[in-house]
Amino acid sequence: xxxxxxxxxxxxxxxxxxxxxxxxxxxxxxxxxxxxxxxxxxxxxxxxxxxxxxxxxxxxxxxxxxxxxxxxxxxxxxxxxxxxxxxxxxxxxxxxxxxxxxxxxxxxxxxxxxxxxxxxxxxxxxxxxxxxxxxxxxxxxxxxxxxxxxxxxxxxxxxxxxxxxxxxxxxxxxxxxxxxxxxxxxxxxxxxxxxxxxxxxxxxxxxxxxxxxxxxxxxxxxxxxxxxxxxxxxxxxxxxxxxxxxxxxxxxxxxxxxxxxxxxxxxxxxxxxxxxxxxxxxxxxxxxxxxxxxxxxxxxxxxxxxxxxxxxxxxxxxxxxxxxxxxxxxxxxxxxxx
Amino acid sequence: xxxxxxxxxxxxxxxxxxxxxxxxxxxxxxxxxxxxxxxxxxxxxxxxxxxxxxxxxxxxxxxxxxxxxxxxxxxxxxxxxxxxxxxxxxxxxxxxxxxxxxxxxxxxxxxxxxxxxxxxxxxxxxxxxxxxxxxxxxxxxxxxxxxxxxxxxxxxxxxxxxxxxxxxxxxxxxxxxxxxxxxxxxxxxxxxxxxxxxxxxxxxxxxxxxxxxxxxxxxxxxxxxxxxxxxxxxxxxxxxxxxxxxxxxxxxxxxxxxxxxxxxxxxxxxxxxxxxxxxxxxxxxxxxxxxxxxxxxxxxxxxxxxxxxxxxxxxxxxxxxxxxxxxxxxxxxxxxxx
Numbered sequence: 027x028x029x030x031x032x033x034x035x036x037x038x039x040x041x042x043x044x045x046x047x048x049x050x051x052x053x054x055x056x057x058x059x060x061x062x063x064x065x066x067x068x069x070x071x072x073x074x075x076x077x078x079x080x081x082x083x084x085x086x087x088x089x090x091x092x093x094x095x096x097x098x099x100x101x102x103x104x105x106x107x108x109x110x111x112x113x114x115x116x117x118x119x120x121x122x123x124x125x126x127x128x129x130x131x132x133x134x135x136x137x138x139x140x141x142x143x144x145x146x147x148x149x150x151x152x153x154x155x156x157x158x159x160x161x162x163x164x165x166x167x168x169x170x171x172x173x174x175x176x177x178x179x180x181x182x183x184x185x186x187x188x189x190x191x192x193x194x195x196x197x198x199x200x201x202x203x204x205x206x207x208x209x210x211x212x213x214x215x216x217x218x219x220x221x222x223x224x225x226x227x228x229x230x231x232x233x234x235x236x237x238x239x240x241x242x243x244x245x246x247x248x249x250x251x252x253x254x255x256x257x258x259x260x261x262x263x264x265x266x267x268x269x270x271x272x273x274x275x276x277x278x279x280x281x282x283x284x285x286x287x288x289x290x291x292x293x294x295x296x297x298x299x300x301x302x303x304x305x306x307x308x309x310x311x312x313x314x315x316x317x318x319x320x321x322x323x324x325x326x327x328x329x330x331x332x333x334x335x336x337x338x339x340x341x342x343x344x345x346x347x348x349x350x351x352x353x354x355x356x357x358x359x360x361x362x363x364x
Numbered sequence: 365x366x367x368x369x370x371x372x373x374x375x376x377x378x379x380x381x382x383x384x385x386x387x388x389x390x391x392x393x394x395x396x397x398x399x400x401x402x403x404x405x406x407x408x409x410x411x412x413x414x415x416x417x418x419x420x421x422x423x424x425x426x427x428x429x430x431x432x433x434x435x436x437x438x439x440x441x442x443x444x445x446x447x448x449x450x451x452x453x454x455x456x457x458x459x460x461x462x463x464x465x466x467x468x469x470x471x472x473x474x475x476x477x478x479x480x481x482x483x484x485x486x487x488x489x490x491x492x493x494x495x496x497x498x499x500x501x502x503x504x505x506x507x508x509x510x511x512x513x514x515x516x517x518x519x520x521x522x523x524x525x526x527x528x529x530x531x532x533x534x535x536x537x538x539x540x541x542x543x544x545x546x547x548x549x550x551x552x553x554x555x556x557x558x559x560x561x562x563x564x565x566x567x568x569x570x571x572x573x574x575x576x577x578x579x580x581x582x583x584x585x586x587x588x589x590x591x592x593x594x595x596x597x598x599x600x601x602x603x604x605x606x607x608x609x610x611x612x613x614x615x616x617x618x619x620x621x622x623x624x625x626x627x628x629x630x631x632x633x634x635x636x637x638x639x640x641x642x643x644x645x646x647x648x649x650x651x652x653x654x655x656x657x658x659x660x661x662x663x664x665x666x667x668x669x670x671x672x673x674x675x676x677x678x679x680x681x682x683x684x685x686x687x688x689x690x691x692x693x694x695x696x697x698x699x700x701x702x
Contacts, residue, residue: 029382032370034390042391044367049387050681052372053380175596179676189594214593224591227581228599234645235577238638241656243565244663245637246630253562255552256527258513261566263678264605267598269671272664276657280650290646292584297638299583300576304635307572308628312618318579319614325582326610333607338517340601343388343681 075099075201078119080134081126085178086150090123093183097205113140121202123172124149124157128281135160143167146199150174152229153285154218158193168198171218173225184210191218222286230289231296233279236271243268259341413437413539416457418472419464423516424488428461431521435543451478459540461510462487462495466619473498481505484537488512490567491623492556496531506536509556511563522548529556560624568627569634571617574609581606597679 037045077094081087082103094101104115116122117140124147126134131151138161141147147165149157150172158171171191180186188211190203207213216224243250254262271279283289306315323330375383415432419425420441432439442453454460455478462485464472469489476499479485485503487495488510496509509529518524526549528541545551554562581588592600609617621627644653661668 029375029379029386032383032386034386037367037390039391039394041367042387042394045370046384046387046391048367048370048372049380049384052375053377053384056377056380175594187594187596216590216594220590221594224587224594227584227586228591228595231580232599232602234641235573235638237657237660238634238641239573240660240664241641242569242634242637244660246565246633248565249562250664250667252554252558253566256513256525256554256559256562257566258525260605261570263675264570266671266675266678267602269664269668270675272657272661273668273672276654276661280653280657284645284648284650284653287646287648290642293642293645295584296576296580297635297642299580300573300635300638303572303576303579304628304631307622307631308625310622310625312622315618315622316614319575319610319618322575322578322582323610323614326578326588326607329588330607330611333604334611337601337604337608340604340678340681343678 075120076118077101077121077123078104078116079123079125080104081124084125084127086174087125089178089183090125090150093209094205097209109137112137116140116145117142119145121146121148121199124151124161127277128152128285131157132160135164138164141165141167144198146170146202148172148199148202152282153225154189154191154221155286158191158218162193168195169193170196170199170202171221173221182210185212187212187214189221190215191221193218222288226286226289226292229282230286231293233271234283234293235296236268237279237283240268240272260337263341413458414456415439415459415461416442416454417461417463418442419462422463422465424512425463427516427521428463428488431547432543435547447475450475454478454483455480457483459484459486459537462489462499465615466490466623469495470498473502476502479503479505482536484508484540486510486537486540490620491563492527492529492559493624496529496556500531506533507531508534508537508540509559511559520548523550525550525552527551527559528553529559531556560626564624564627564630567620568624569631571609572621572631573634574606575617575621578606578610598675601679 034042034045075094077099079087079091079094079101080103082091082101083105087103091101091103099121102115102119104112108115116138119141122138122141122145124131124134124138128151131149135147135149135157138147144167145165146168147161148170149161151157152173154171154173158169161169161171170193173189173191174183175187175189176183183206188206190213192199192215203213250265253265257265303315303318306312306318326333372380372383413432415437417425417429417432417439418441420429420439421443425441429439429441437459440453440457442450446453454476457479460476460479460483462469462472462476466489469487473485473487473495476485482505483503484506485499486508487499489495490511492509492511496507499507499509508531511527511529512521513525513527514521521544526544528551530537530553541551588603591603595603641653641656644650644656664671
């Protein structure tokens with residue numbers, strides 16, 4: 027059977043909605059299984075690896091403990107209360123993965139002076155220069171910095187991006203990289219400096235601007251319900267992106283924003299540009315404003331059209347999802363009126 | 365047949381992808397037809413209305429000409445070259461809809477001194493206070509300001525929001541409102557002042573911040589490809605939202621941003637808040653930063669969780685769509701290697 031054989035003409039809107047959910051669920055199922063069929067990498071399965079995850083009871087720590095467990099490793103979690111036995115727990119490990127909150131990463135790494143010479147030392151912190159430098163200083167053996175670009179809520183690592191910063195004796199950690207690869211993770215190999223430079227935009231500036239935007243709305247006493255009732259799908263989505271940040275813990279966002287003081291300069295340049303462009307609005311200089319627009323459009327190049335296309339598809343999905351939800355709530359309202 | 369009867373177990377990922385597209389297309393088809401089945405409103409069909417759309421050959425003008433045509437009105441478009449005959453074209457109209465670019469709206473309205481006393485004068489400009497005030501001044505009859513919250517690219521007005529600012533003799537424009545309603549538009553009735561206050565955030569601040577963010581990326585010489593390769597789905601989407609603006613004409617965005625000089629003050633307060641929060645980062649004052657976060661979280665209230673939920677659903681759809689596109693391009697790469 028193929029997609030062409032299925033005829034949809036008889037289905038109602040509600041049934042089409044159900045079918046869409048079924049298709050999405052089935053796709054996720056297939057993608058999940060195709061990502062895990064070959065999950066034990068050849069080299070990892072040859073001999074059982076002993077893995078210690080420091081902070082393995084944290085949310086992302088648990089995720090990696092499960093992953094290593096499933097692939098046949100012998101996994102131990104090392105928590106705050108276990109440091110008395112740390113020497114014994116750590117010394118025979120093939121991999122020590124540091125999965126602790128970002129603000130204690132450096133001090134935890136500094137305690138790892140007892141690893142065996144060929145033990146791989148790795149971390150999963152959102153910044154890379156400082157943790158990688160600290161690992162290289164403390165441990166004379168193989169070192170690799172990782173940054174999983176996803177939260178603990180994802181169902182599988184398949185299709186998710188993991189940034190890999192190889193720092194010393196890469197051959198020793200090749201089994202770990204192969205293992206992530208065999209699970210379907212997308213691996214991006216860069217230096218720690220390149221990582222931090224990119225993250226200044228991907229994480230720090232975006233998170234920070236979003237926090238400011240939320241504070242601004244609150245302090246301007248904006249009426250959310252009114253705004254939503256008058257929003258196009260695109261603005262509704264943008265507002266949802268702001269609100270979703272505030273539904274989560276402030277700790278992680280604060281730590282990411284504060285982790286690298288070097289970013290303050292870049293964020294000050296953002297204000298300068300904002301001020302420069304706003305003065306064009308204030309002096310009604312449309313001509314220069316459009317020139318700035320054109321320069322940036324040129325910089326985006328082929329990506330401008332590609333992004334327009336990509337976001338339009340998603341927005342039309344958002345509109346369809348919303349409108350079927352609105353219909354549902356309309357029905358509820360009507361039945362309440364009975 | 366219902367959605368439950370369709371079994372998906374035999375379908376490949378590629379077939380599921382095709383089916384998903386078919387379902388979306390069929391849903392859009394059904395929604396379109398359900399929006400137009402009852403398209404002629406009772407009062408509009410009783411007698412043929414004579415409608416003049418000024419700027420009816422513009423993109424959104426064409427959209428409204430089609431809509432009025434389909435509902436049985438007698439529609440004339442009045443363009444630049446037709447002003448010599450304007451007196452005759454306009455004097456017997458029941459509705460004159462101003463659909464010209466925002467920066468000429470006011471001057472065009474000022475020419476409409478010859479309408480008959482019961483002719484409805486309406487506009488579709490993105491700002492409302494100035495056009496509505498000008499219409500009230502020029503025309504002694506019924507006046508209503510409209511703001512369609514969608515672009516000319518949408519397939520149907522069904523499910524789209526239209527802001528309605530009633531200004532004088534609302535009973536005379538009730539047939540127009542009923543007509544929009546019968547097409548499935550979501551009508552939001554507010555005053556012109558309320559509209560402009562909300563749009564300061566929904567349109568002006570968001571568009572302006574997006575322009576600045578794009579300029580900032582360009583001037584910081586960010587490597588888009590590297591950023592994309594290291595982006596989580598959420599950041600990819602946010603970047604796409606920036607790029608999509610630059611794929612479009614700068615005229616409309618410039619006019620919207622420049623239309624209401626009152627917004628400059630509000631945008632300056634945004635800079636003040638940005639600077640205040642950035643100084644907390646510079647002085648490493650995490651405690652006060654988290655307090656600001658908590659205050660804003662409290663302001664979002666129930667919407668924080670709702671937005672998290674809503675955007676998460678959309679992001680997981682975005683991830684699935686992307687990953688099937690990535691698979692396609694991987695296949696292309698492989699076949700090129702042969």
